[in-house]
Structure formats: structure tokens, C-alpha cells
Amino acid sequence: MPDHDVLIVGAGPVGLLLACLLVQEGVRVAVCERRADADDRTRAIGIHHPGLEALDAAGIGDSVRMEALRLDGGEVRSRRRILAALTFGPDRPVLILPQPRTGALLRARLQSLSSEALLLGCDVQGLRQTADAVQVTAASTDGPHELSASVVVVADGVRSRLRDEIEAGWRRRRGRASYAMVDLADATPDARAVLHCEPEGLVESFPLPGGRRRWVVREPAAGEAAMGNAEGGGLGRIEGFCATIEMRTGIALEPAPDATPTAFVAAQHTARRLQHGRVVLLGDAAHEISPIGGQGMNLGWMDAVRLAADLVRTPPSREPDLSGFERQVRRSASRAQRRSAFYMSMGAPAPWAVVRGRELVMHGLGSAPLRGWTAGLLTMRGL
Template sequence: MPPAEPRLDHGVVIVGAGPVGLLLGCLLAQGGVDVALCEQRDGDDVRSRAIGIHPPGLAMLDRAGAGAAVRAEALALAGGEVLSRGRVLASLAFPADRPVLVLPQRRTHALLSQRLDRLSPGALRAGCSVSGVRDEGGFVRVRLDAEGRRRELTAAFAVIADGVHSGLRTGLGLGWRRRAGSARYAMADVPDPDVGATALLHCGPGGLVESFPLPGGVRRWVVRAAEDEDVGTAAGFRAAIRVRTGADPAIGSDVVPVAFTARQHVARAPARGRIALLGDAAHEISPIGGQGMNLGWADAGRLDAALRAALADGRADLGDYGRRTLRAARGAQRRSAFYMAMGAPARHGLPLLARELLIRSLGSAPLRPWAAGLVTMRGL
């Protein structure tokens, strides 16, 4: 007789408790699933990261029971303007039935953590490092280090949500394919008492400069770095904004812009057997356009339904989740590649004029609803 399968510690173990892993944890706990989240970080993540919450992401927050708390703290954008050489080329308004909210990721993360703690106290295990995940056929085995001790957890399924640089994804041999789109950027959040509620995107000859209002009188600036340009210092960052837009924000010498390279990748297989990849572990999306976190939340909604169905009927097949996740990621990556192309440095003359004409066309009355749907991730 084959050996009996062990009594499992949990229904699902999630590795990584960023906003996407947390949202899946809330959805599963809300549905009565015994879920544990292992997070290597022990303490708050105060880095300047994702801020945009699009309608599909907000729908998932509502489904997880965190939407009202997010709305209470977030800033609702009135709209956005795209400019070049000091002229407004296109304007979009965001209606109340398809809002675009802005909230620093640390607050979204905190609100989701609070929601999970109400649903399942103790489900989140901070300071817990996972060194391996293995599919044993009838269950999964998760190896972890916590409080200086090594131990194992067993579960029906494991979800890898530990980010773009996931070592577990590599160890499982699930692959990482490069997709179109790559550029260098820097960003910083600075006080601005006149921040307003309109996002500004400057797509001039020197390259993209984004300006987003944040709650509490703060503005986020994002600058695309031209070749050999240093925007990683306060002086260089401020100079690039001044030259490209004419604005001269009060960015003190103590401000250290966060520099990053936007790349795009997708896993060859977001799911295999009893193990699934989620969020940035499944796909890397350029943050230009604000799609990564929202796409991850949409993934979490799909995976929640797939996991609960599999737990109910004893299946181990998450293939449909994997296929749908790949389709959604590829669509988001195409949008991001387009956004990056619109924000690339452009020579004066025909290349710049052609881009400005395209932006004007997208902002025209016939195409404006389609453009607004593109920006707000309609159809995700």
C-alpha cells in the first residue's frame, strides 16, 4: 500500500505578503480557506512604490472587503492631461463610475494587512523566509526559516508571490521570458500644497516627465532618463524636470530619487500542478501606466476562484488560471510598451510631430472614450 498522505497544516500557503499576496490571502480567508502567508520582511515597507488603483483593482479590493477603507484615504483623480512643448495635446476625465484612485502602496499594504488580521488572526507570518517549495503530488511541502529555526509546512497548494526577483520561480524551473519594452526612470515624492487632482504627463522632446498628485499635499514626479543622463541625484532630477516642463519643484538636496529600470517579462508557466505564481513573480510589467499592482490583483481574483474550486473537488489542475494570467499579462505588456514608446526622447521634426499628432488623435472626441478605457485598464 502507498504511504498515507500527511495531515496538512493549511489549505494554501502564500509566499510573499505584498499587496497582491495579501489580497489573495483576504479572498481565501473570506471564503473559509485555511491560509498562511510567509513574508521575509519583518516590519513596514516604507519605500516609494505603486500608487495607482484602477477600476479592476478597486473591484478586487471591494471583493476582499478593503475597498471602503482604501476609498477613505485615497485621492480620486479628476483626470489627466498629456502635454508636449508646453501645449496640452489631450485631456481625459475619470468619471465617478470608473474612478482612478491614488494611494501610496505602504497605506494600501497596511489596510490589506489589517483586513487579513480581522479575517484570520495570525495568518500572516512576518520574518519567515521560504527556501524551497516542492510539489509532492498529493500536497506541497514548504521549507522555511523563522526565528532562527528551520521547519516545514504542508498544504494542498502553494502560491509564489515573492516578486520579480523570485528565487523560488527559478528553482522550480518555471522560466522567465523577455517581452518588449525597457527604459530607465527615477521618481521622488515631494511636498506640494497646490497639488490639485489632475495627473500631468509631459511627452516632450527630452522624454517623459510624469506628475501625479498624492493624498496629503504631496506630488510624485517620475522622469525618464535620457542616455547618459543622471537623474539619480536631487539636482539632476530637478534640472531634468525644469528643462523639459518649465516647472521648478522644490526638491531639496536631501531628496534621493528612486532610480529603476522598467523591464517586461512573463513566466513560461504561471501554474504547474499544485504550485502557482502570482503577481510580479508571474510577470514583470513596466510601472509606466500603473498596471502592475492592479494586474496582480486581477490575477488574485482568478486564482482565488481556481483554488477554491480545486479544494472543493480535490483537483490539482490550475492550468486555466495560468492560461488566463498569461493572456492578461501580454495585453498589459503591450499597453506598457506603447506608453514607454510615447514617453521616449524624440528628435524635433517628423518623429516628434508624428507622436504629437497621435496623442492629439487619441484625445479627440471620437477616440476619447477608447483612450480612457485604455488608461483605466478596461477589459482586464
């Protein structure tokens, strides 16, 4: 008999949520996480309606609501004019909570359900399938370990080291660009997000709990990059980062001496296959969604809810039939990637003729007849 019914590789928000859902149903679960400590990197911050429903199902929805900041709405600007303004109603709320705190709540919930489920410092290095189980080779500070499970869920992120184990492939999808971001004190805090779709490139700002605001800047064009270096080090240093924001938007920020912008590449990929026998990919290991739009973590939670339902219905002795799950995941991921690619195109550096055209598009999307539809699009309706 295998040691576990389900072994999850990766204790990110998606893997932890799946573990909570399964343990609540009496499934024997282990979560292997190669890090010995919690991941404190601030990445995803937005929680949409379907993600909140998943957190409710995992038992931490109320705790998230208590700690998160709720967005009143958002604005889209270009050339220092408001093109569209949206309000997020109570039926489609958008909550803001940094990922480390969301992860901490999920981790605490899992440990309250099963004190032995989370295996920290357990680095899964190989998988081998047999007729009725998956044999897992892992390393830790205590030395090598051998574990077994009826099903292994690979949820170890975009750079999954185990994706090749099931020959899943990794197909690039439309939408790729470079950005930098930093969290700064908000001099005039409010609860609205602002997107500046400027000719030189996107500038986003999102309010955070605790009177702070996240700023995201698209990598500048070559000429602007040279100017940024002359003004103070480009986007890699806080002085150049703030100078770029002021040049594009007219907003003057106070550079915090201890703040360092983080560079990242927004890209999109999909695995060619999600299941091989008793091994299945989940979350970012299955599909990479551009963070421009804030859909990736929420989509992973939606996938986890679907997968949990299938695994609970399947006796551990049987290999799960996840063909329906895979179809749903592919359909949702494809729609999310198309939306993210559109959002990225609206904030790309562009000549004046293109800028004028997309300003008309954004103005139209924010008009009274389309405003409700646009708000639904931004809050993941239809995924």
C-alpha cells in the same frame, strides 16, 4: 493531512489580497513573509476600477476610498502644449494611494480574519512536492521550519527566488527603460495627472494624498546626462533631478534637501509556465508589467480574484486544474504589456520627426471621437 490548504509566499499587496479572499471562504491559509516588518517602500500608487473591485471583494474597498485621492483626470503635454485632456468618470475612477498604506489596510484585514495567518520573518527557501502536498522549508530567527500545504502560491515578486523551483522560465517582452522618481510637496495641489512627452524624454507628475506630488523622469540621453551632471549631479541627486524637469518642461521645482530620487528600471517579462503540480505563480512573480501606466499591482489583484475562485472550488485533496486561470492571466498580461510598451514609446527621447508624429497620435487619441475609448484604455478596460 497538510498543515494548510494554501500557503502563500510573499505578503505584498497581491499575496495579502489573495489570503483575505481565501480566508473569507473558510480556506486554511498561511502567508510566509521573509521581512519581519512591513515594506514601507513607496512604489505603486494607482488603483484602477478592476483593482478597486478586487479590494471590495477583500473587504477594504470603502477604507481605500476614504483615504485615497481621486484623480479628476489627466493631461498629455509636449513642448509645453496640451495635446490631450481626459476626465475619469465615476464608472472608471482612478484612485491614488501609496502602496505602503494599501498594504497596511490589507494586512489589518487579514489579521482581523485570521490572527495566525501571517508569518513574519519566515523566509521560504525550498519546495518539495509529494503526491498530495507541498513540503516547504523555511528559515526564521527561531531556526528552520518545515510546513506543508495542499497548494503553494508563489507571490514573492519580480525577483522571485522560487520561480526556478517550477522551471517557469522568464521571457523578456517589449518595453524597457530607466527612470528616476521622487515625491515632493505640491505648491499648487490639484487632482490631475500630467504627462510631459518631451523630445528629451518623459516627465510624469501624479498628485498624492497630503498635498504631495510624485515626479517620474525618464533617464536622459547622453548629452543631457552630461548637462545634468554639470547642473547638479544628474538624476541621482535632487538638484539635478529638478534641473532636468525644468529643462524639459519649464516647471521650476524647489529641491527639498532631504529628498533623494530613486532610480528604477521599467522592464517587462512573462513566465513561460505558471503552474507545476501544486505550485502556482501569481502577480509579479508570474509577469512583470512596466510601472509606466500603473497596471501591474491591479493586474495582480485581478489574477488573485481569479485564482481564489479556482482554489475555493477545488477540494484540498485534489491537485487544482488551473489551465483556464493560466490562459486568462496570459491574455491579460499580454494586453497590459502591449499597452505599457506603447506608453513608454510615447515618452522615449526622440528626434523631431518622431516627436511630431507621436504628437499627432496623442492629439488624435484625445479628440472628441476617441476620448472615451482612450480613457478606458488608460483605466484598464478590456483586461
